Amino acid sequence: MTDTIDLMRQHRSVRKFTEEVIPDEKIREFIEAGIAASTWKNFQSYSVIVVKSAETKQAIYKAHNNSATKAVLGCSHFLVFVGDLNRAEIAVKMNGADFQPEGVESLLITSVDASLAAENVLLAAESEGYGGVIMGLLREKSVEISDILGLPDFTYPLFGIALGRPAKINPVKPRLPYEALVFNEKYQLQNEEVINAYDEVQAEFAGARREGSTWSSRIAEQWGKPENNSSTENLKEKKLWK
Ligand SMILES: Cc1cc2nc3c(=O)[nH]c(=O)nc-3n(C[C@H](O)[C@H](O)[C@H](O)COP(=O)(O)O)c2cc1C
Known part of the structure; x- marks a missing residue:
């Protein structure tokens, strides 16, 4: 087994961090490793917002006010991955075409690209002894998160990664x-x-x-009721969904 495979198999989410702040150049190194991932037609249809300030972390946490998002407060850096067709709009207009971003395929292209990059970022951080957790619960407040981060048309928040030095390491x-x-x-x-x-x-x-809950009961909680509509609402606002 190579060291890389071993690292990948040792992955576990980390939700509790020490107060250590990851140096900005390390964060950049991890993100540069992340964005080396494959991307649909090399379009790179996502952006990453690096959140370091206590104010923005607080604002994100407060939007949810829920213990499930506590890792945002305790982490060193919170990286928000954004599906992004804003640059695409510029390119389409430059080429004299009619921009038509609404649809399932646009969402798949942007979310898959962002996810591939994000997993690489997390692995890069893990390779240097840091840890983190991907946080999709962010989308329960998509509209509020978009406002906090100043997201423009044709963009939407996908998930964040809370990164830091692990204070507690869970088993795999x-x-x-x-x-x-x-x-x-x-x-x-x-x-x-x-x-x-x-x-x-x-x-x-x-x-x-x-x-008290089981794996299958958590699945039932997710898909046994209508979905939270915050993402749809936000996608409509950002002109990505009709
Ligand atoms: C897209 C995505 C969204 C996630 N969202 C959250 C989240 O909002 N809160 C959280 O605590 N964990 C979240 N997780 C972490 C998963 O719960 C975790 O990866 C899973 O339980 C497997 O555990 P492990 O990562 O320790 O192997 C998310 C993971 C992914 C891939």
Whole structure:
């Protein structure tokens, strides 16, 4: 196993940090590693907003006022990844075409590009002993986050990465069995047995921190009700959705 593979397999989210501030040049190094990721047609349809100030972290935290976003307050830097077709609008107009950014494909292009870069950023930081957590809960307040960060038309917040020196390192979280996630040649439908078995694995992993929910009940919480509409509302405001 190479050191890179070992590093990737050692990933675990970090939500509690020491007060150490990561030097800005390190943050730049991690982001430069991140943006080396593959990107759709080399369009690089995302931006990263580096949040370091206590005021902006507070504003982001307050928009949610929820313990689930506490890592924003305690981290050294909070990097917000933004799906971004604002530069694309300029390019399209320069070329005399009619800009038409609304649609599913635009959202997939921008969100996939940003995600690939973000994972690279996190791995780069982990390779130097830092840690972090990707925070998509940000999108529950997409409109407010857009205002706080001054996001223009054709942009939308995707997630943040809270980065810092780990104060607490969790064990590596077990994933679904390989065979439940990776199929040869054709899709293999799964059954309740697989879900039950992984509920057990997750319950055992969580131990005393279990708090009454199971892996599948958290999925039910996500997809057993209508989705939070803050992202849609924001996408409409930013002219990315009709
Ligand atoms: C797109 C995305 C959004 C996430 N959003 C949050 C979040 O808002 N809050 C949080 O605590 N963790 C968040 N996470 C972290 C996941 O909960 C975590 O990666 C998952 O439970 C697996 O644990 P591990 O990263 O320790 O292996 C997010 C992860 C991803 C990829």
